[in-house]
Amino acid sequence: xxxxxxxxxxxxxxxxxxxxxxxxxxxxxxxxxxxxxxxxxxxxxxxxxxxxxxxxxxxxxxxxxxxxxx
Amino acid sequence: xxxxxxxxxxxxxxxxxxxxxxxxxxxxxxxxxxxxxxxxxxxxxxxxxxxxxxxxxxxxxxxxxxxxxxxxxxxxxxxxxxxxxxxxxxxxxxxxxxxxxxxxxxxxxxxxxxxxxxxxxxxxxxxxxxxxxxxxxxxxxxxxxxxxxxxxxxxxxxxxxxxxxxxxxxxxxxxxxxxxxxxxxxxxxxxxxxxxxxxxxxxxxxxxxxxxxxxxxxxxxxxxxxxxxxxxxxxxxxxxxxxxxxxxxxxxxxxxxxxxxxxxxxxxxxxxxxxxxxxxxxxxxxxxxxxxxxxxxxxxxxxxxxxxxxxxxxxxxxxxxxxxxxxxxxxxxxxxxxxxxxxxxxxxxxxxxxxxxxx
Numbered sequence: 001x002x003x004x005x006x007x008x009x010x011x012x013x014x015x016x017x018x019x020x021x022x023x024x025x026x027x028x029x030x031x032x033x034x035x036x037x038x039x040x041x042x043x044x045x046x047x048x049x050x051x052x053x054x055x056x057x058x059x060x061x062x063x064x065x066x067x068x069x070x
Numbered sequence: 071x072x073x074x075x076x077x078x079x080x081x082x083x084x085x086x087x088x089x090x091x092x093x094x095x096x097x098x099x100x101x102x103x104x105x106x107x108x109x110x111x112x113x114x115x116x117x118x119x120x121x122x123x124x125x126x127x128x129x130x131x132x133x134x135x136x137x138x139x140x141x142x143x144x145x146x147x148x149x150x151x152x153x154x155x156x157x158x159x160x161x162x163x164x165x166x167x168x169x170x171x172x173x174x175x176x177x178x179x180x181x182x183x184x185x186x187x188x189x190x191x192x193x194x195x196x197x198x199x200x201x202x203x204x205x206x207x208x209x210x211x212x213x214x215x216x217x218x219x220x221x222x223x224x225x226x227x228x229x230x231x232x233x234x235x236x237x238x239x240x241x242x243x244x245x246x247x248x249x250x251x252x253x254x255x256x257x258x259x260x261x262x263x264x265x266x267x268x269x270x271x272x273x274x275x276x277x278x279x280x281x282x283x284x285x286x287x288x289x290x291x292x293x294x295x296x297x298x299x300x301x302x303x304x305x306x307x308x309x310x311x312x313x314x315x316x317x318x319x320x321x322x323x324x325x326x327x328x329x330x331x332x333x334x335x336x337x338x339x340x341x342x343x344x345x346x347x348x349x350x351x352x353x354x355x356x357x358x359x360x361x362x363x364x365x366x367x368x369x370x371x372x373x374x375x376x377x378x379x380x381x382x383x384x385x386x387x388x389x390x391x392x393x394x395x396x397x398x399x400x401x402x403x404x405x406x407x408x409x410x411x412x413x414x415x416x417x418x419x420x421x422x423x424x425x426x427x428x429x
Contacts, residue, residue: 008373015366027361031370034355038374041381050381053160054392061396 001046008039072206072266074273079213080206080346081263081281082288085116087343088168089256089289090312091336096390097252097293099306101245103236106294111246113286116257117279119405124275126409127267129416134265135409136357142415150408151358155351157404159371161259162347163378166190169340170379171386176313177333187376190344195368198349202269205349209342220335223328224312226319227299235301236294251394254401257282261405265350309386312336348375 012035019028044051072080097105123135130138136154139147169190170183197204246252260282267274296311305311313336317329348371355367383389 012373015369019363019366022363024362026359027363027366030355030359030361031366034367034370035373038370038377041374041377045377045380052384052388053163053378053381054383054389054396057160057400058392058396061399 004039004042004046008042012036012039071271072202072269073271074277076206076210077263077266077270077274078277078281078284080209080266080342081260081278082285083209083213083216083339083342084263084346085256085260085282085285086288087256087339088165089285090292090339091168091172091310092386093252093255093289094293094296095306095308095311097249098297098302098311100249101242102302102306103239103297104242104245105297105302106290107243108246108249108252109286109289109293111244112252112257113282113289115253116260116282116286119258120260120278120282122406122409122413123261123264124278126413126416127264128275129413129420132268134268134353134357135261135412136265136354138412138416139408140357142412142419148358150412151354153408154404155354155358158262158265158347158351158354159374159378160382161262162344162351162375163382165340165343165347166375166379167382169337169344172310172313172336173333175309177330183380184376187379188372190341191348191372191375194341194345194348195365195372197345198352199364199368202266202349205266205345208345212338212342216335216338219331223316223319223332223335224295226321226325226328227315228295230299230318232298232301236298249394250398254398254405255393256285258401258405261401261409262347262350265353266346 012032015035016028016032019025019031041051094105097108101108126135126138127133130141133141136151139150139154141147143150166187167183170186173181173186174183197208260278263278267278270277292312296305296315299315300308300311308314313329313332316332319328320326348368351371352368355361355371361367383392
């Protein structure tokens with residue numbers, strides 16, 4: 001867990017700060033969006049409640065099927 | 071720019087990628103001695119779907135599907151672009167997890183899966199940052215070594231061949247109807263290769279179709295050989311039947327561990343699949359958001375995919391149950407539904423544009 005908050009979080013913050021410093025705001029937004037999605041997944045793993053992606057996809061399609069079938 | 075030959079080799083290796091790991095036993099479980107016929111039907115379907123992609127890509131020369139969506143649908147096209155980014159990332163996470171599962175089960179059981187994921191992502195990220203030429207050339211460079219050593223390893227295993235294991239034949243030629251997963255994975259996943267289409271000098275259509283056909287024949291041949299060497303009952307129960315086939319090869323006291331050669335071949339094939347998917351995801355980011363930097367986004371993708379590979383599924387059994395239920399529909403949305411809608415939009419806009427010019 002310490003690796004997540006002492007390793008990964010500062011890495012994301014430092015790179016985002018570097019991009020802001022270079023006035024690359026669009027790059028900062030894209031980088032932050034993708035890396036924070038990854039950070040969220042890592043946090044779910046570290047906290048013992050991983051978001052299982054193929055189950056999530058299955059749930060989405062299960063919910064959509066009756067709706068699509070009319 | 072990459073050549074037609076490089077695109078052909080990328081198509082073949084991308085399609086074979088994880089398929090040789092995770093699909094062969096499922097095919098044999100489904101169709102028994104006739105498992106070799108399923109990849110041929112699936113390949114024919116893949117070629118039909120690829121013709122649809124070709125019609126779309128030819129309707130807007132020089133543009134990728136993500137760019138076509140942006141032009142055709144405006145802001146809604148950007149949402150489609152994000153959906154494609156998610157599709158490429160999920161498929162890449164699947165490929166990475168298949169790789170670490172294989173390594174953990176076979177030769178490196180104590181290495182944490184994340185080590186494999188991060189190492190592969192860093193190397194693939196470096197290659198992708200160099201551009202499409204590096205991706206194409208790297209694949210063209212390794213392919214001859216892969217082909218020769220792969221088929222040589224299998225040829226050595228043919229000492230155990232028994233035609234009786236392939237009997238009775240032609241009893242279940244339409245098993246593909248019960249197992250449509252194979253149509254999605256791997257054949258509809260090759261949609262990722264359309265992101266490289268604008269970078270091919272000429273003759274991309276022929277290369278893509280021929281690549282899909284070659285991959286289908288290779289998978290079919292692999293299923294045929296696996297049944298002939300292990301028998302349908304045993305092959306269906308083993309997680310990695312091709313690995314087992316080569317593992318059992320023993321030529322005197324000299325050649326006893328050639329399965330390590332196969333391991334290298336299989337991880338290289340997966341690396342190539344990852345390379346194409348990472349390239350597709352990176353290109354999608356570039357075409358959607360026009361960033362001025364490269365490496366921060368590759369690093370962000372590394373963070374996302376290394377976590378995604380761990381959470382893409384719980385275990386191989388859960389993965390097989392889930393993919394059997396949804397992968398065909400999931401892949402159809404991205405590789406069939408959206409391209410069809412895009413093609414209709416492009417044609418309708420062209421018709422309307424032509425009419426307004428005439429009036």
